[in-house]
Structures are given as structure tokens and as C-alpha cells.
Amino acid sequence: MKTLHDAPIKCQDIFKVLPDQQKHIRVVMMNGVAGVGKTFTVQKFTLDWAQRSENQDIRLLILFSFRSLNLIKDEQYSLLMLIHVFYPTLQKLTAEKLAVCKVLFIFDGLDESRLSLDFNNSEVVSDVTQKSSVSVLLTNLIKGKLLPSALIWITSRPAAANRIPSSCVSRVTEVRGFTDDQKEEYFRKRFSDEEQSSRIISHIKSSRSLHIMCHIPVFCWITATVLKDMLTTDQRGELPKTLTDMFSHFLLVQTKRKKNKYDERKVKSPQGLTKADKQLLLKLGRLAFEQLEKGNILFYQEDLEQCGLDITEASVLSGFCTEILKRESVLFQKSVYSFIHLSVQEFLAAVYMYHCYTSRKTEVLKNFLGEDYKHRESEPKSFFKKMSAYFRNIDSDVFLKGAMEKSLSSKNGHLDLFVRFLHGLSLESNQSLLGSLLGQTDNSPETIQRVINNLKEMNSEDVSPDRSINIFHCLMEMNDRSVHQEIQEFLKSENRSEKLSDIQCSALAYMLQMSEEVLDELDLKKYNTSEEGRRRLIPAVRNCRKAQLSGCGLSESHCEVVASALKSNPHLTDLDLSNNKLSDSAVKLLSAGLESPNCKLKTLSLKDCSLSEISCASLVSAVKSNPSLLKALYLDKNKLQDSVMEQLCDLRKSPDCRLETLGLNDCSLSEISCASLVSALKSNPSHLRDLGLRGNKLQDSEMNLLCDFLKSPDCRLEKLGLTDCSLSKTSCAYLASALKSNPSHLRELRLGKNNLKDSDMKQLSDLQKSPDCRLETLSW
Numbered sequence: 125m126k127t128l129h130d131a132p133i134k135c136q137d138i139f140k141v142l143p144d145q146q147k148h149i150r151v152v153m154m155n156g157v158a159g160v161g162k163t164f165t166v167q168k169f170t171l172d173w174a175q176r177s178e179n180q181d182i183r184l185l186i187l188f189s190f191r192s193l194n195l196i197k198d199e200q201y202s203l204l205m206l207i208h209v210f211y212p213t214l215q216k217l218t219a220e221k222l223a224v225c226k227v228l229f230i231f232d233g234l235d236e237s238r239l240s241l242d243f244n245n246s247e248v249v250s251d252v253t254q255k256s257s258v259s260v261l262l263t264n265l266i267k268g269k270l271l272p273s274a275l276i277w278i279t280s281r282p283a284a285a286n287r288i289p290s291s292c293v294s295r296v297t298e299v300r301g302f303t304d305d306q307k308e309e310y311f312r313k314r315f316s317d318e319e320q321s322s323r324i325i326s327h328i329k330s331s332r333s334l335h336i337m338c339h340i341p342v343f344c345w346i347t348a349t350v351l352k353d354m355l356t357t358d359q360r361g362e363l364p365k366t367l368t369d370m371f372s373h374f375l376l377v378q379t380k381r382k383k384n385k386y387d388e389r390k391v392k393s394p395q396g397l398t399k400a401d402k403q404l405l406l407k408l409g410r411l412a413f414e415q416l417e418k419g420n421i422l423f424y425q426e427d428l429e430q431c432g433l434d435i436t437e438a439s440v441l442s443g444f445c446t447e448i449l450k451r452e453s454v455l456f457q458k459s460v461y462s463f464i465h466l467s468v469q470e471f472l473a474a475v476y477m478y479h480c481y482t483s484r485k486t487e488v489l490k491n492f493l494g495e496d497y498k499h500r501e502s503e504p505k506s507f508f509k510k511m512s513a514y515f516r517n518i519d520s521d522v523f524l525k526g527a528m529e530k531s532l533s534s535k536n537g538h539l540d541l542f543v544r545f546l547h548g549l550s551l552e553s554n555q556s557l558l559g560s561l562l563g564q565t566d567n568s569p570e571t572i573q574r575v576i577n578n579l580k581e582m583n584s585e586d587v588s589p590d591r592s593i594n595i596f597h598c599l600m601e602m603n604d605r606s607v608h609q610e611i612q613e614f615l616k617s618e619n620r621s622e623k624l625s626d627i628q629c630s631a632l633a634y635m636l637q638m639s640e641e642v643l644d645e646l647d648l649k650k651y652n653t654s655e656e657g658r659r660r661l662i663p664a665v666r667n668c669r670k671a672q673l674s675g676c677g678l679s680e681s682h683c684e685v686v687a688s689a690l691k692s693n694p695h696l697t698d699l700d701l702s703n704n705k706l707s708d709s710a711v712k713l714l715s716a717g718l719e720s721p722n723c724k725l726k727t728l729s730l731k732d733c734s735l736s737e738i739s740c741a742s743l744v745s746a747v748k749s750n751p752s753l754l755k756a757l758y759l760d761k762n763k764l765q766d767s768v769m770e771q772l773c774d775l776r777k778s779p780d781c782r783l784e785t786l787g788l789n790d791c792s793l794s795e796i797s798c799a800s801l802v803s804a805l806k807s808n809p810s811h812l813r814d815l816g817l818r819g820n821k822l823q824d825s826e827m828n829l830l831c832d833f834l835k836s837p838d839c840r841l842e843k844l845g846l847t848d849c850s851l852s853k854t855s856c857a858y859l860a861s862a863l864k865s866n867p868s869h870l871r872e873l874r875l876g877k878n879n880l881k882d883s884d885m886k887q888l889s890d891l892q893k894s895p896d897c898r899l900e901t902l903s904w
Contacts, residue, residue: 135165136178138297139228139275149294151266151276155285156299158421158466159342162279165299166232182275183225186211190237191422191460193258197239203252203261203270219252227274229265234280234287236422243267243289266292283536290719301339310341314348324351331365333600336638342465346374353377366601367541368548371471372557375405402561407433409476412469417492419538421469423461467541474545475561481523482563489518493526520550520567521574528579528598532587540594548601550575576604580627588681589633589662590688596630607631621652629657636664642695643668648676665689669696674729675703683710690717694724702731702758711739715746724753731787732761740768744775751780758787760816769797773804782811789845790819798826805833814843818874822846827855834862840869847903848877853884860887867897875904 139149156162172178239259249256249264264270308325315321328334337343350373364370379401411431463469480488527546531539555562579599584592611631646668648658662682665671666689885904892899
């Protein structure tokens with residue numbers, strides 16, 4: 125995709141072509157984390173259109189939620205039937221009218237989709253009356269095979285957005301939630317009392333985790349709900365500082381509201397939970413946990429019933445589990461449920477799991493922590509009895525360590541916040557707040573210290589450094605700020621020689637990437653730490669200008685973080701990944717980052733990275749899609765095939781290519797590759813200033829081709845490296861002839877390790893004495 129701007133855009137303008145952009149905008153992908161306002165944006169756009177204030181060129185707007193489409197995923201419909209079923213008022217809409225009117229289809233919540241969207245092998249549907257599965261209809265709509273004039277708007281959480289190929293998307297937008305100023309504005313509007321709102325804003329700023337989470341409007345609402353209750357009742361307790369604290373209070377506030385709303389006597393309830401409250405919350409917790417493990421954020425009636433919940437109970441506790449899918453027509457009798465925000469589901473899941481631990485529900489614990497044991501059918505029964513006894517007597521530090529390891533082994537991090545909450549719930553303050561809901565625990569100071577020590581010593585070698593930061597967050601949830609304070613002192617200190625532990629590196633990475641000040645250079649080798657510690661620092665690349673990551677043993681998960689930085693950090697202009705053996709999948713991730721319109725990289729070094737033909741093709745393709753920014757590319761010490769050089773040379777031929785430095789040292793270039801290179805340089809010669817060809821065995825014929833380029837009046841080359849290229853006397857003569865024809869630009873010519881004699885070099889030495897020659901360095 126060649127999107128040109130990383131700039132704010134009003135929701136009503138997302139299909140409008142920007143002044144310097146020619147391409148028609150047909151498919152828009154809107155990204156955003158849970159609760160940040162994607163559905164709200166869709167509703168605002170729809171309301172403005174319906175009230176005839178915006179986008180009146182659109183004659184028909186059809187809104188589908190993936191939640192409702194899931195209900196009919198196995199049935200056959202035509203596009204026209206689908207519209208008639210969901211919108212009975214449009215029964216008179218014919219295929220002929222649909223074909224000629226300007227229509228916008230909005231598909232909300234791709235991350236909730238259970239449809240199998242296959243963009244490579246699906247059947248072609250081009251007629252709005254042709255029946256097929258909902259999945260096939262969608263893929264054909266998005267690809268433009270079906271109703272090609274229709275506009276398409278898809279909303280999704282970032283993790284699911286790649287289900288739609290980038291080649292099908294015209295524009296990507298992102299809902300980023302509240303800025304810091306908007307956070308303050310929200311709380312000032314929620315609290316009319318100036319003194320109260322100022323106190324709340326000051327409190328939120330003092331807790332980094334709360335302040336960061338408040339960019340999500342839903343979390344602002346949760347925070348405001350809790351703090352308003354605490355400041356307007358007789359409570360004298362300290363305001364919540366951690367996420368676990370906040371959600372524990374939120375649970376109590378919502379339960380109290382439920383009592384006040386549904387208790388006919390309207391008697392003000394005590395803060396404690398009743399037995400009925402506890403039973404209901406634990407059923408919701410079980411639902412939350414079981415569905416979280418499966419990766420589900422939507423639940424159906426049978427899911428509720430499986431956890432012992434009936435619809436009456438779910439509707440009573442409206443603050444937690446809400447019926448959010450209206451019945452669209454008589455065909456859709458089935459209700460869909462979800463928690464108001466994913467973090468609420470994660471918190472309730474943690475409450476349930478902690479209750480199972482204190483209640484010694486060995487089967488639940490064994491299933492969660494002991495996946496390996498479930499499948500060992502060959503073991504004797506005594507083995508399983510032993511395992512059951514183990515889970516009955518497990519200490520909380522061992523339990524929490526197992527949960528942390530389980531979270532780290534998850535590929536997508538869906539248990540990370542859940543585990544943070546688990547650690548927070550181990551504190552006495554939260555246990556006394558939630559009382560019998562968590563059950564009886566005996567977490568002595570010694571036990572808590574063992575939990576903290578386990579976190580500080582946790583090994584996460586095979587885990588993404590982003591995920592390792594969650595270990596640091598768990599420490600913060602346990603109110604252990606020692607690592608945070610140590611890193612603050614480290615950042616203040618002028619002497620940076622102190623050895624950093626792995627957990628300190630995770631904390632440093634987090635603090636550097638969250639800092640308002642952009643780091644000039646991140647050089648991993650300058651930090652006194654272990655190899656694993658250096659890799660844990662990689663997330664800081666999201667907030668630096670220059671990143672030196674050479675020789676760090678980068679894996680695919682590390683490259684995923686770097687790719688994320690390329691997409692999100694417009695300050696990053698210099699990236700060195702040399703001396704890392706990069707897999708094809710890792711390079712593919714990096715290439716996706718280079719393709720991003722947010723990528724502003726000017727220098728990329730991939731020296732000695734064992735790049736395969738597939739990797740090189742992926743890389744060159746990415747640079748071609750965004751060619752004007754990159755000024756220097758180093759591919760030294762990679763064996764470049766002729767096919768790869770051909771693609772690289774196609775890039776060089778592009779008028780948009782602005783490469784000034786190209787490193788091809790020790791790349792085993794063949795005669796065919798050299799011919800392709802020279803052809804490309806002749807096609808677009810004016811930008812290249814530095815060309816490195818050291819260590820390539822160049823024949824006289826290849827040097828003759830290169831010298832033809834040097835003779836070109838458009839050639840602006842200033843540095844040419846030909847060390848160890850097996851050059852002959854004839855090649856030197858070609859060089860001398862070329863420089864006589866065009867002597868005014870070349871400043872540096874390196875010809876060492878070519879076994880050249882004084883007589884071979886005489887013409888070049890004589891040429892250097894000429895007043896027209898600008899050659900300052902001639903080494904041989």
C-alpha cells in the first residue's frame with residue numbers, strides 16, 4: 125500500500141481523496157485496540173449521514189456487525205438476500221437499483237469474526253443475486269469482484285487486521301483514543317467540582333499504568349466510576365494505584381449499583397459481597413476464564429448455561445455481562461453476550477482462577493497449569509493421584525510462577541493482563557477488599573517476597589521482549605517498585621557501566637519506549653548485561669532515532685518488535701541489523717514494516733544476515749513500495765542471486781528511488797548481476813554517491829560495463845570501493861579512461877588487494893595529478 129500521510133483525519137472524510145493523492149479510496153481498514161471507539165466512530169458517521177449533514181453522495185449505507193454475521197456463517201445467501209434479511213425496510217431494493225446507486229458497506233468488528241475468509245481460493249461471485257456462503261460474499265465484495273463500485277469500511281483490533289490482505293485495502297486509519305489533554309478534558313466534564321477533578325487528574329498522572337490505560341475511553345469511564353464512588357461516599361481508603369486495585373473497586377461499585385437498582389426496598393447495601401453476589405460473580409468468572417482460554421470475546425446462551433448462568437442473572441448484573449446484540453429480524457432469535465471491555469473479562473477470569481487456587485479445585489488447576497499431564501495416558505493411576513496431591517498443596521509462589529510461565533508460552537499474549545491481575549490479587553489489600561470472593565489465603569511476607577524474586581529471575585529466552593515486559597508489570601501490580609526505582613537512578617546517573625539484570629532491562633525498555641524524550645541512539649552493545657538482557661531492550665527501538673542491533677541473535681519474535689517500530693516510530697531513521705542470521709519469516713515481518721506509510725527509515729544495514737533469495741525478494745519488494753525515503757542500503761556479505769540483483773536493479777531504475785549509498789561488498793556478484801547493476805545505474809544515475817563492490821571477482825568485461833557508467837555525464841559517484849576484486853591491468857586502463865571522460869566527481873577510489881603493479885596503476889596515478897581530477901584518495 126502506498127498511503128501518503130500519517131496525519132489526523134476526520135471520520136466523515138475517510139473516503140475522501142487527499143489533495144496530492146490520485147488513487148480512488150474504495151476499501152478502508154480502521155484499526156484500534158478494544159474499547160478505543162471504533163464502533164462509536166461508525167455510529168457517528170452513520171448518524172451524520174442519516175441526518176443529511178455529511179457524505180450525501182452515498183445513497184445507501186448498509187451496516188453489518190461480524191457478531192450478527194457469525195450467526196449465519198454456515199448458510200447460503202445472495203448479497204441482495206442478505207440486505208433484505210438484515211434490513212426488511214429495503215425489501216423493494218432490486219439488483220438493478222443496487223448496481224447503479226453509490227453504496228457503503230460497513231463491517232464492524234473483524235476481530236470478532238468466526239468466518240473463514242479465504243482470499244486466495246474462494247469462488248468468484250460477481251452477481252448480487254448469486255447465492256453463496258457469507259464468507260465468500262465478503263471476500264468477493266472486498267476484492268471488488270462483487271459490486272466493484274461499492275465502498276467498504278472494516279473495523280478491527282490490530283491483531284486481526286491482517287486477515288484482510290494489504291493489496292485489497294486502499295487506506296488504513298487508526299483510532300488512537302484520547303490524547304493526554306483529552307483525558308483531562310474527560311475527567312473535568314465528568315466531575316463538575318474543580319477541586320475533585322484536579323485531584324483525580326493528579327492521581328491518575330501519578331500512576332503510570334493508570335495514565336497510559338486512560339487513552340482508552342472505556343477505561344476512563346471505569347476509572348471515573350470508581351473514583352466518583354470513592355469520593356462521594358464515606359470511604360476514606362487510599363485511591364487505587366494499580367490496575368488490580370482499580371478493577372477490584374470497580375467490581376464492588378457495580379455490585380452495589382446492582383443491589384440498589386434491583387432491591388425493591390432500596391436499602392443502601394454494605395460494601396461486602398453477599399453469598400448470592402459471590403456465586404453470581406464466580407459463575408461470570410468461570411465464563412470469563414473458559415472463554416479467555418479459547419480466545420473468545422463473544423459468548424452465546426449455551427456458553428452461559430454451561431457455567432450455570434441463566435439470562436435473568438446475566439441481565440441483573442448489567443455492569444458486567446450485557447446483551448449487546450439486538451434481534452435484527454425474526455430469523456435472529458439468538459442473543460450474543462460480551463463483557464463491557466476485554467480487561468473486565470481478564471480481571472474476572474483472574475478472580476475465578478485465584479478462587480480455584482484458594483479452594484484447591486485441583487482439576488481446574490491441573491487443566492490450567494498442568495497441560496502436559498492431561499495427555500499422559502500411559503502413566504499409572506498413582507501418577508495422577510500424586511499430581512492431584514501436588515495441586516492441593518501448591519504454594520502461591522509456585523502457583524503464580526506456573527501461571528506466569530503459561531502466559532509467556534502463549535503465542536499471542538492473550539493471558540498477559542490476566543496474569544498481571546493474578547499477581548495483584550495475591551496482595552492482602554485486594555484480598556481484604558474482595559473478601560470471601562477470593563477465599564482464604566495465607567500469603568506471608570516471605571511468600572510474597574518469593575513471588576517477587578521469581579518474577580525478577582524469570583527466564584524468557586524464547587519469548588518476545590515485548591512479552592517479557594509483562595513480568596515487570598506484574599512486579600508493579602504487586603506494589604514492588606524496586607526495579608522501577610533502580611532504573612530511574614540508572615537513567616539519572618552519568619556512569620552507565622553498572623551491570624543490568626534481565627528484569628532491569630525489561631523495565632528500562634518499557635521506560636525508554638514510554639518516555640516523552642526520543643532517544644538519539646539505542647546501541648545494545650553499550651549496555652553491561654547478558655545477551656538475553658540486550659534482547660529484552662529491543663522494544664526501546666520504538667522511541668529512538670538510531671538503532672544498533674547488530675550481532676544480537678535476533679529471532680522472528682525480535683524482528684516482529686522491530687517491524688512494529690518501523691510502523692509506529694517516525695523518528696527511526698537509521699537501523700543496523702547486521703550479523704544476525706535472519707529467517708525468511710523474520711525478513712517478511714521487517715518488510716511489512718518498511719512498507720508502512722509511517723516508516724521514515726533512511727539507512728538500513730543488513731550486512732552478513734544470511735539473506736535467502738526469498739528474503740531478498742521480500743525486502744526489495746518492500747523498498748520498492750516506499751522507495752523515496754531510503755538513502756543508504758547495505759547488503760554486504762550476502763550471496764545475492766542474479767534474480768535478486770535483477771529485482772534490486774529494478775528498484776534502482778525507478779525515478780522515485782533516492783538511494784545514495786549501496787553496499788554490495790562480498791556478495792558473489794556474477795557477470796549477469798554486474799550487467800543488471802550497470803544498466804540500472806545508467807537508468808537513474810544522479811543520486812548514487814557511494815558504491816561498495818569489495819570482494820566481488822570482477823572480470824574485465826564487467827569492469828568495462830562499470831566504466832561505461834562512470835563515463836556518463838549524469839554520474840555523480842563520489843566513492844567507489846573495488847578492493848579485492850581481482851582487477852587486471854586492462855581493468856585499470858578502463859578506469860583511467862572513464863575518469864578522464866568524467867573527472868570532476870569521484871573523490872575516493874579504493875583498489876587494495878588486487879595484486880596490481882606500479883605499471884598497472886600508472887595511468888590512474890598520472891590522472892590524479894590532472895587539475896580537473898577531484899580524486900583525493902587512491903589506495904591500492
